[in-house]
Amino acid sequence: xxxxxxxxxxxxxxxxxxxxxxxxxxxxxxxxxxxxxxxxxxxxxxxxxxxxxxxxxxxxxxxxxxxxxxxxxxxxxxxxxxxxxxxxxxxxxxxxxxxxxxxxxxxxxxxxxxxxxxxxxxxxxxxxxxxxxxxxxxxxxxxxxxxxxxxxxxxxxxxxxxxxxxxxxxxxxxxxxxxxxxxxxxxxxxxxxxxxxxxxxxxxxxxxxxxxxxxxxxxxxxxxxxxxxxxxxxxxxxxxxxxxxxxxxxxxxxxxxxxxxxxxxxxxxxxxxxxxxxxxxxxxxxxxxxxxxxxxxxxxxxxxxxxxxxxxxxxxxxxxxxxxxxxxxxxxxxxxxxxxxxxx
Numbered sequence: 100x101x102x103x104x105x106x107x108x109x110x111x112x113x114x115x116x117x118x119x120x121x122x123x124x125x126x127x128x129x130x131x132x133x134x135x136x137x138x139x140x141x142x143x144x145x146x147x148x149x150x151x152x153x154x155x156x157x158x159x160x161x162x163x164x165x166x167x168x169x170x171x172x173x174x175x176x177x178x179x180x181x182x183x184x185x186x187x188x189x190x191x192x193x194x195x196x197x198x199x200x201x202x203x204x205x206x207x208x209x210x211x212x213x214x215x216x217x218x219x220x221x222x223x224x225x226x227x228x229x230x231x232x233x234x235x236x237x238x239x240x241x242x243x244x245x246x247x248x249x250x251x252x253x254x255x256x257x258x259x260x261x262x263x264x265x266x267x268x269x270x271x272x273x274x275x276x277x278x279x280x281x282x283x284x285x286x287x288x289x290x291x292x293x294x295x296x297x298x299x300x301x302x303x304x305x306x307x308x309x310x311x312x313x314x315x316x317x318x319x320x321x322x323x324x325x326x327x328x329x330x331x332x333x334x335x336x337x338x339x340x341x342x343x344x345x346x347x348x349x350x351x352x353x354x355x356x357x358x359x360x361x362x363x364x365x366x367x368x369x370x371x372x373x374x375x376x377x378x379x380x381x382x383x384x385x386x387x388x389x390x391x392x393x394x395x396x397x398x399x400x401x402x403x404x405x406x407x408x409x410x411x412x413x414x415x416x417x418x419x420x421x422x423x424x425x426x427x428x429x430x431x432x433x434x435x436x437x438x439x440x441x442x443x
Contacts, residue, residue, distance in 0.1 A: 120153040133221040140215040142336035149175035195224040253342040256327035267339040268397040271351045297391035298360035300350040301404040305416040307346035333367040383417035
């Protein structure tokens with residue numbers, strides 16, 4: 100019993116989701132002594148959903164593996180590539196599979212919906228008491244995930260909130276997964292091979308006050324909710340999506356080339372322009388883009404993106420403006436160095 104309590108205490112010690120998944124796999128390995136434990140998450144929009152291996156640990160603890168969080172979606176296995184895992188996910192039920200080795204699959208749920216699968220690989224399928232133990236651990240894990248969501252996510256849209264922004268900015272800027280807290284103790288193969296360009300996009304709904312004044316705040320909230328869904332469909336599973344408050348949203352990205360960030364934001368602008376919002380009809384957004392510079396701070400980068408979006412608002416709206424391009428064209432003065440000096 101004391102060993103079980105220690106494992107639960109270890110599981111709930113992390114505030115970093117990547118470390119939390121590794122801790123879950125490690126805790127179950129210590130309790131069950133299987134050949135391996137693996138956690139798969141479903142990523143991607145409907146119609147193109149894929150399996151992302153979040154963590155796999157061997158029975159001895161020496162083996163650790165995971166897909167890079169920066170993996171391109173098309174490089175990940177489709178749901179149909181793991182049919183028994185897909186059955187577990189879709190049915191939200193335990194799937195035992197005899198074989199050599201045997202597999203026992205458990206659905207991982209969030210907000211009442213299965214979002215992944217826990218795989219236990221052992222010489223024999225898990226017995227009933229072992230399955231009950233795993234289910235109990237997963238309930239604690241799910242409840243703890245819910246607490247993290249409550250703390251870190253906007254209650255209306257489900258996007259990340261400002262509380263998590265600085266930490267995510269540091270991770271995106273450095274091209275590493277995980278946070279400082281607890282990450283040093285967790286061997287995480289996902290920390291490798293991030294794309295080379297980090298960028299921040301700031302998105303603002305044009306004339307949103309008119310929406311609230313004309314249709315009421317409930318319809319305004321519906322617009323925000325639909326926009327958040329369009330953002331999830333537009334950006335990749337590893338991009339950071341934030342609601343900063345009101346009608347202002349932020350995207351943190353790492354891309355292979357500078358143009359990719361522009362393409363992604365322009366794709367969102369077009370998707371919003373073409374979408375028919377309930378009761379409201381068509382709306383537009385303005386967006387500002389700033390690349391993350393060496394030694395950048397979240398505030399400094401946000402100010403540059405905010406200047407770009409201010410220019411977009413003042414020059415027609417429904418457009419994307421790139422801060423560096425505006426400066427290069429002489430349309431904006433680069434005051435970022437002066438702002439940095441004022442901090443000291």
